[in-house]
Amino acid sequence: MQSLWRADWFGPLVVTVVAIIFIAAFNPSFLSPLNIQVLLLAISVNMLIAFSQMIIIAIGQMNLSVGAIGGLAAISFAGMMEVWGLPGPVAAVLALLIGVVAGFFNGFFIAWTGISAFVITLASLSIFKGLNLAVTRAQPFYGVLESVKAFGATTFLGPLPWLLIPAAIAFVLTWYLLNRLPLGRHILAVGGNAHAAELSGISVPRTIMAAHAISGLLAALAGICLVARLQIGQPTIGDDWLILSFAAPVIGGAVLAGGHVSTVATVLGVAIVAIITQALVLFHIDPFLVQVVLGALILWAVGVNRWREVRVARSLKRI
Amino acid sequence: MGEIVFEARGVSKFFPGVKALENVSIKLTKGSIHALLGENGAGKSTLIKLITGVYRPDEGELLLDGKPTNFFGPRDAMAAGIGVVHQERNLIPRFSVGENIMLEQSAGSLFKPIDYRQINADAKKWLDMLGLDVDPSMRVSQLSVAKMQLVEIAKALSLRSRVLLLDEPTASLSPHETIALFALLKKLRDEGVSMLFVSHKLEEVQSICDSVTVLRDGHNACESRSMAGLGRQDLVKLMIGRSEQIPDWAARDFAAAPPVLELKDVATPLGHQNIDLTVRKGEIVGLYGLIGAGRTELAKSIMGLFPVNGGSVKLDGQAVTIGNVADAIHTHRIGYVSEDRKQEGLILMHTVLDNAGIAIWRRVARKFGLLTDQSVRVTAEPFIRKLEVRTPSLNQIVGNLSGGNQQKISVAKWLAAGVRLLIVDEPTVGIDIKTKAYLHELLRDLSNSGTAILLITSDMPEMITLADRIVVMNDYRLAGELHNTRDYAAMSEGIMHLIHRVAAA
Numbered sequence: 001m002q003s004l005w006r007a008d009w010f011g012p013l014v015v016t017v018v019a020i021i022f023i024a025a026f027n028p029s030f031l032s033p034l035n036i037q038v039l040l041l042a043i044s045v046n047m048l049i050a051f052s053q054m055i056i057i058a059i060g061q062m063n064l065s066v067g068a069i070g071g072l073a074a075i076s077f078a079g080m081m082e083v084w085g086l087p088g089p090v091a092a093v094l095a096l097l098i099g100v101v102a103g104f105f106n107g108f109f110i111a112w113t114g115i116s117a118f119v120i121t122l123a124s125l126s127i128f129k130g131l132n133l134a135v136t137r138a139q140p141f142y143g144v145l146e147s148v149k150a151f152g153a154t155t156f157l158g159p160l161p162w163l164l165i166p167a168a169i170a171f172v173l174t175w176y177l178l179n180r181l182p183l184g185r186h187i188l189a190v191g192g193n194a195h196a197a198e199l200s201g202i203s204v205p206r207t208i209m210a211a212h213a214i215s216g217l218l219a220a221l222a223g224i225c226l227v228a229r230l231q232i233g234q235p236t237i238g239d240d241w242l243i244l245s246f247a248a249p250v251i252g253g254a255v256l257a258g259g260h261v262s263t264v265a266t267v268l269g270v271a272i273v274a275i276i277t278q279a280l281v282l283f284h285i286d287p288f289l290v291q292v293v294l295g296a297l298i299l300w301a302v303g304v305n306r307w308r309e310v311r312v313a314r315s316l317k318r319i
Numbered sequence: 320m321g322e323i324v325f326e327a328r329g330v331s332k333f334f335p336g337v338k339a340l341e342n343v344s345i346k347l348t349k350g351s352i353h354a355l356l357g358e359n360g361a362g363k364s365t366l367i368k369l370i371t372g373v374y375r376p377d378e379g380e381l382l383l384d385g386k387p388t389n390f391f392g393p394r395d396a397m398a399a400g401i402g403v404v405h406q407e408r409n410l411i412p413r414f415s416v417g418e419n420i421m422l423e424q425s426a427g428s429l430f431k432p433i434d435y436r437q438i439n440a441d442a443k444k445w446l447d448m449l450g451l452d453v454d455p456s457m458r459v460s461q462l463s464v465a466k467m468q469l470v471e472i473a474k475a476l477s478l479r480s481r482v483l484l485l486d487e488p489t490a491s492l493s494p495h496e497t498i499a500l501f502a503l504l505k506k507l508r509d510e511g512v513s514m515l516f517v518s519h520k521l522e523e524v525q526s527i528c529d530s531v532t533v534l535r536d537g538h539n540a541c542e543s544r545s546m547a548g549l550g551r552q553d554l555v556k557l558m559i560g561r562s563e564q565i566p567d568w569a570a571r572d573f574a575a576a577p578p579v580l581e582l583k584d585v586a587t588p589l590g591h592q593n594i595d596l597t598v599r600k601g602e603i604v605g606l607y608g609l610i611g612a613g614r615t616e617l618a619k620s621i622m623g624l625f626p627v628n629g630g631s632v633k634l635d636g637q638a639v640t641i642g643n644v645a646d647a648i649h650t651h652r653i654g655y656v657s658e659d660r661k662q663e664g665l666i667l668m669h670t671v672l673d674n675a676g677i678a679i680w681r682r683v684a685r686k687f688g689l690l691t692d693q694s695v696r697v698t699a700e701p702f703i704r705k706l707e708v709r710t711p712s713l714n715q716i717v718g719n720l721s722g723g724n725q726q727k728i729s730v731a732k733w734l735a736a737g738v739r740l741l742i743v744d745e746p747t748v749g750i751d752i753k754t755k756a757y758l759h760e761l762l763r764d765l766s767n768s769g770t771a772i773l774l775i776t777s778d779m780p781e782m783i784t785l786a787d788r789i790v791v792m793n794d795y796r797l798a799g800e801l802h803n804t805r806d807y808a809a810m811s812e813g814i815m816h817l818i819h820r821v822a823a824a
Contacts, residue, residue: 176432183429189411189422196409199373200474201394201426210429260413 008253011304012268019272023279030282037159041229042274043267044167046244048222050270051174051263052215053245058178059211060191060258061117065106066219066245068128071238073099074223075136078233082143096220102128103216104209111205132235141233152228163225170218175263177214187211191258243294247273251301253308273297321349323385324513325370325401325482330379332365338537339365342379345532346543347482347513352504353543354524355517356558357534363517364406366534367484370515371403372396397423402480404471406487406517410459417442417455420474445473450499464491464611472500476507483507484515489523491611501527519777521551533557565784565805566756568763573602573787579635579740579771580621586629587620589613590795594630598740603762603772605786605803607779607814613795614775615658618742621773622655623647634740648678651740654733656726658745658775664729667718671710674717674728675699678736702734703727706761723754730761741765744775759784783810791817 024030049066056063077095080086086094102124109120155161177184186207189197198204219238226237250256251272252265276297277290325347332340340362347353357363368374369381372390380387383399390396410419417439424441425433439455446453451469459467468491475483485504489497504514504527518524524531524546531549533540540557576599585594591613598604606614619625621632623641631638634651647653657663665674676683676695683694696713703713706727710720717725726746733741743762747755762785766772776782782789783805791798791814799817803810 180432181430182425182433185414185418185422185425185433186429189414192411192413193409196411197422199371199393199403199405199409200422201397202422203394259411 008262008265009268011253012251012265012272016268016271016275019275019279023275023282027282030279033159035278035282037155037161039274039278040159040164041161042277043270044161044163045222045225045229046248046270046274047167047267048170048218048225049241049245050248050266051170052218052222054249054252054254054261054263054266055174055187055211055215055218056117057246057249057254057256058191058258058261059187059208060194061110061208061211062121062246062256063106063117063212063215064121064242065102065125065128066215067238067241068125068132069099069102069216069238070219070223070226070241071235072102072128072132072223073220074227074237075132075141075233075235077224078141078144078227079135081145081148082141082233088145088148092224095224096217099216099218099220099223100213101216103212103214103219106216107209107212110212111208136233136235138235140235144227144231144233148228149231152225152231163229166221166225170221171263171267174218178261178263183207183210188259188261191260193259243291243298244270244273247294247298247301250298250305253301253305255305269301321351323347324349324383326382326385327366327370327376328380328382330366330369330376330381332362332369332374333377340369340376340534340537343534343537343539344379344542345515345539347515348530349481349513350508350511351529352508352514352516352527354528354531354546355515355534356521356524356531356554357540358558361534361558362537363534364486365537367403367486367515367517370396370482370484371401394426397478400478400481401484402475402478402482403484404468404475404486404488406490408464408467408471410467410470410474412458412460414459415439415456416446416453416459416462416470419459419470420445420455420477422474423478441477442473445477446470448476449473449503465493465496468492469496469500472503480512482513482515484517486517487519488516489518489520497523521554524554525549525551565780565807566759568784568805570803570805571602571787573599576600576602577635578633580773581633581636582621582630583633584630585620585627585632587616587625587627589616589620589625591617591620592629592796594797596790596797598771598773600771601766601769603766603774603785603787605774605776605782605789606792607776607782607789608792608798609777609818612792614792615744616795617792618655618744618773618775621647621742622653648736648738649681652736652738654678654736654738654741656729656733656741656743656746658748660722660725660729665717665725668716670714671703671708671717671720671728672696672699672713675703675713675731675735678732682736699731699735702731705734706731707757723758726754726758730758734765738770740771740773742773742775745777746774747776747778747781755781779811779814780807782814783807789814793818 029035052066053063073095076098077091080091080094081088106121106124110117151162178188186202189202190204190207194204223237227233248269249261249266251269252262254261273294276293280287280290280293323346327343327345329342329344330340331342343366355363369376372393372395382388388399420442421438442455446455449469449472453466459470462470468488472488488500492500508514516528528546530543530545532543535558578597578599580598582594582596586592594617608614616625620627623643623646639651641647641651661667672692672695676699679698680690683698684690685694708724708727708731710724717728747758762772774785783803786803789801789803801810801813
């Protein structure tokens with residue numbers, strides 16, 4: 001029981017289950033197939049956004065340009081299909097590549113200059129968003145291929161959206177990366193104690209660049225999925241990702257100083273945000289309140305994390 | 320002498336404005352334990368960083384098995400078989416013991432899946448070798464400091480290093496653990512490992528080391544000579560260039576002086592118990608103890624940084640509760656010179672004047688809280704002058720000054736604030752001998768003018784030089800009290816006796 005309580009996923013899981021039961025009791029349509037489909041669609045894309053930030057939190061930094069990279073990849077994906085007539089998969093791979101390059105660009109400048117990730121990604125946020133607007137002139141690309149649209153709009157096995165597939169793959173790979181692969185462990189080691197990691201023979205700059213490249217890849221994937229879901233290449237894709245990208249990992253117990261994140265709990269964090277957002281809609285509450293609730297949720301999560309930390313520190317004192 | 324495994328020949332390392340090392344040599348022989356001695360700031364850490372590839376020498380060369388070699392980073396040194404047990408905690412707190420020990424092994428590959436069962440089994444081997452009964456899957460952050468230190472040693476051993484550097488490995492170990500560690504080091508020596516042992520504890524060096532290199536002010540005071548025939552005083556003479564000298568200051572009697580600070584039966588949530596301590600007007604009371612004994616923590620509790628939850632604190636005879644640091648400084652006029660001047664004592668990127676004046680801003684602020692450089696300067700400058708701080712101007716950035724001058728400023732700050740009780744925590748760490756003597760005189764003068772001083776230091780000669788009374792702390796309790804007779808041999812024996820009496824019990 002003690003170890004269960006300490007696990008990162010336990011608290012968010014309880015909240016998720018309680019929220020589902022509570023909302024369904026008041027409004028049974030919450031569990032209707034259509035509503036489940038809508039929920040899962042939101043969760044799929046938001047999961048990718050959250051992972052993109054989580055990787056950077058793991059290394060003890062922050063990436064303000066997650067949304068800008070996702071947006072740039074999204075309009076590139078749609079634009080390449082419309083303007084160059086590229087087939088969907090080719091356009092997707094190229095768009096993912098843009099994400100990796102953009103992320104690597106962040107990582108390279110952070111590692112090379114030693115300037116804080118906050119400043120570098122703030123600048124690159126502006127650069128990527130500017131490129132986006134220069135290409136699109138703030139007009140959407142409408143020429144998204146039918147196959148892509150179908151992928152974003154249809155379901156399998158009842159209410160399961162196809163978009164769940166890339167999110168699930170990203171989940172498994174991210175979990176495997178952070179828990180089983182040396183690269184992922186290096187990311188967490190650098191986040192936990194960069195000095196110690198370096199003295200253990202881990203290349204800190206290379207690890208930082210790799211983490212940002214992976215973050216860029218995930219952000220680009222989220223952008224592509226969103227194009228499929230929205231059926232058009234909106235230049236505004238990514239503009240509202242920032243808060244969510246931090247909220248989900250933090251609700252999932254991530255330590256913002258680095259060194260500790262939980263992939264599973266982050267997914268639950270995404271689910272909690274999606275469920276609460278959905279509930280506000282179902283109960284006809286002003287949609288503009290969503291932001292307020294999201295902010296309150298972050299504060300609550302940070303408070304709980306802090307409280308747990310203090311408790312653990314107390315119980316461990318002077319053994 | 321056996322064959323030479325590693326040699327540094329005439330190496331120098333320069334930093335802007337500082338010659339950290341100049342023409343220093345050292346030879347490490349197979350199957351021996353070599354001591355590296357020197358005062359703080361003598362260049363020991365710089366030499367270690369050169370050997371481990373963190374720095375590259377500006378002059379001279381490193382030889383491995385007689386062949387010149389270059390390390391471009393810690394990885395290269397590690398690959399060459401040089402392992403280090405660092406002084407600072409160099410573990411990843413959220414990782415398991417096993418993963419920390421085996422981290423180097425995974426550093427080379429990026430995508431080969433990690434086999435935790437294998438890692439734990441391998442780590443267990445090294446833990447067993449150290450006689451450390453710890454589950455390798457346990458998180459490092461759940462261990463005590465001493466166990467973390469042993470895990471670091473296991474980590475260095477796991478590299479099967481031919482050369483093993485131990486930087487103050489016993490600093491946080493109990494006598495029992497130290498004995499176990501020494502037995503292990505001797506075993507490694509017999510297996511042919513060459514070790515470099517850095518310690519401040521001369522008794523340890525004498526008991527375990529075969530040869531010694533001493534650094535003084537960045538130079539060799541002696542190079543790789545045999546320990547045979549070297550006594551404690553010889554080592555000290557090599558380290559500081561003279562024997563330990565205690566200035567011939569007159570003994571002072573404070574029985575009649577009014578107490579400034581009185582602690583009665585004080586306890587804190589940090590673990591302090593039954594602390595009874597009195598510091599009288601004009602008196603210097605020394606608080607001696609090993610690292611981790613709880614001295615700094617007690618000082619910070621007096622300053623209101625940590626709560627006091629038992630007993631009573633009296634200042635000038637009046638019971639007080641100090642809720643926070645601002646209270647301690649402004650209401651109660653207590654000053655604290657932190658042991659960690661770079662992190663806690665000074666704002667390195669600010670100017671001399673800003674640092675010296677920070678504690679008096681509240682007092683000298685004018686109407687509407689307006690603060691002018693002029694008003695700060697009038698109060699603070701005399702003290703900066705008095706301490707002979709060597710700075711081109713008051714607008715110099717403190718970070719650009721030498722350690723000694725930085726320390727003078729952190730003292731000047733409290734002089735300007737006119738405190739009645741000054742707590743001084745390791746005031747001369749990393750400061751050269753001349754400045755050190757100067758700071759000692761300064762603290763003595765300060766006490767003569769009526770300021771009560773609580774001195775925390777791990778530097779025995781400093782303690783015996785300055786303190787009127789010496790109180791020994793061990794494991795967050797007071798172990799006893801000695802009247803300082805300034806007889807070095809008798810006092811150091813008395814202090815050690817108090818510490819070990821408790822440790823043995």
